[in-house]
Amino acid sequence: MTPTITAFESSPDRAQGLARDMRVRWALEEAGQPYEVRLVSFKAMKEPAHRALHPFGQIPTYEEGELALFESGAIVLHIAQRHAGLLPHDANARARAVMWMFAALNTVEPPILELQTAKFAEGDKPWSAERLPLIKDRIRARLDDLAVRLGDADWLDGAFSAGDLMMVHTLQRLKPSGLLDDYPNLAAYVARAEARPAYRRAFAAQLAVFTGAHPAG
């Protein structure tokens, strides 16, 4: 059964692929699975019909027969567990790949979200400029550790996995800040992921929503 995901009807990031539907699109492309997309407006996201799917009124959601999920991490893990291409077969390696998904979402992403909140929710406050360096220091503390662990490897633990997918998408949000430029191996890691055919197909698909183009012809 072809799953249906939800995505923003109009892009808050000018279709740079930073919205969380990109994670699900990318995972489905890595797994070679077709999917349908239902676009949701900012207004509709907060209404009861959408909240029945996503209690926090956000995107993406994932519907497949009787199953309805929200949370990009949960959706990507569900796809990764059901289809080949995103998790290793060995049980221990599989647990470590899932570990990197959680590390991306719960250790690396929180200070990056703080930077976004500082800009978009508190950008007009008198403390805004003075706080930015503090937040950036907290992000750098995570990037320092991540860069050491990655070293000169291509991916975080052996072959590309759902852990890399989540980590790369989390790091991509740092591009406008320039923070990644100080970490050549992390910047190369992100670029390596972006060169994957599955990533490019997912990126084109989210871009097409906003340009009106049809990537698959």
Add this chain to the structure above:
Amino acid sequence: MTPTITAFESSPDRAQGLARDMRVRWALEEAGQPYEVRLVSFKAMKEPAHRALHPFGQIPTYEEGELALFESGAIVLHIAQRHAGLLPHDANARARAVMWMFAALNTVEPPILELQTAKFAEGDKPWSAERLPLIKDRIRARLDDLAVRLGDADWLDGAFSAGDLMMVHTLQRLKPSGLLDDYPNLAAYVARAEARPAYRRAFAAQLAVFTGAHPAG
């Protein structure tokens, strides 16, 4: 094989059970699995031996034979997938329980972490007092939605699951703020979880580290 987890040698929260080893202890107790604990000092956490286990220099970690994991979410999920008691058998219900784990860690926890950061890392800044209401509003936005979804149910989706475990532990961090008091059903949800025998055993075990008592006699 009995797993070994790591925990703080000295408690940053006066043994209130808010450190993340509590999540792993609780999961192991729900699963009825014995475990060993290795205590780590704040200094040792940042040294190479511990960083080989946890690249971000934190606790908890989990070692079981050849497998070494960090990230409380990943460890709890690993335990839940290997032992009965934390995930339903039905595949769709299982995916939804995992979804609530991610919702706790990636949607509900980030604004709660912001409140902690505001107090401990920016408590001496001139903007500290003025920012607190903004952060609390962002937390309330999440609690509003969560309270609506929970309604008068005992747990988030059917029987108690690893999703409830993570959500409750995330919400517990709000106790000092008093924010939970405005949400009677969420406060009752937390209290219901804290009354579980497995929770109480885990709480006693983390408390014993700091009091020197031996909970199991």
